[in-house]
Amino acid sequence: MGAQQSPPLQRSPASQRVPFGHAGQPGASTGSTPHASVLALLTDGEAWSSSALGLALGTSQRTAQRTLESLLAAGQVRAVGAGRSRRWTSPPLVGFTTTLLLPGPPLPG
Numbered sequence: 376m377g378a379q380q381s382p383p384l385q386r387s388p389a390s391q392r393v394p395f396g397h398a399g400q401p402g403a404s405t406g407s408t409p410h411a412s413v414l415a416l417l418t419d420g421e422a423w424s425s426s427a428l429g430l431a432l433g434t435s436q437r438t439a440q441r442t443l444e445s446l447l448a449a450g451q452v453r454a455v456g457a458g459r460s461r462r463w464t465s466p467p468l469v470g471f472t473t474t475l476l477l478p479g480p481p482l483p484g
Contacts, residue, residue, distance in 0.1 A: 409434075409442045410451075414465065417452060422462035 412432055417423060429439035443463050446452040455462045
């Protein structure tokens with residue numbers, strides 16, 4: 376029995392690609408920008424890689440990197456690490472108490 380080979384993957388023609396943040400994409404709400412879409416994902420408090428953000432937004436890793444670099448220059452995101460290990464987070468909210476600072480139940484004793 377011969378193994379069946381699947382056809383090679385082909386890129387869609389440029390005319391069929393949907394630009395970032397347009398119809399059918401996660402960033403496609405009224406008045407949405409790539410910056411707003413990235414910031415919305417970063418508000419979960421997790422550290423994201425640029426490739427993960429690109430996948431979540433339906434765009435290339437490089438487009439996500441360019442967006443992140445412009446947000447970094449504006450002070451709207453934080454970069455941790457360098458090179459392939461670089462992760463992106465939103466800066467902490469100033470004046471917002473985290474769960475680490477909230478009082479817990481009284482200690483016994």
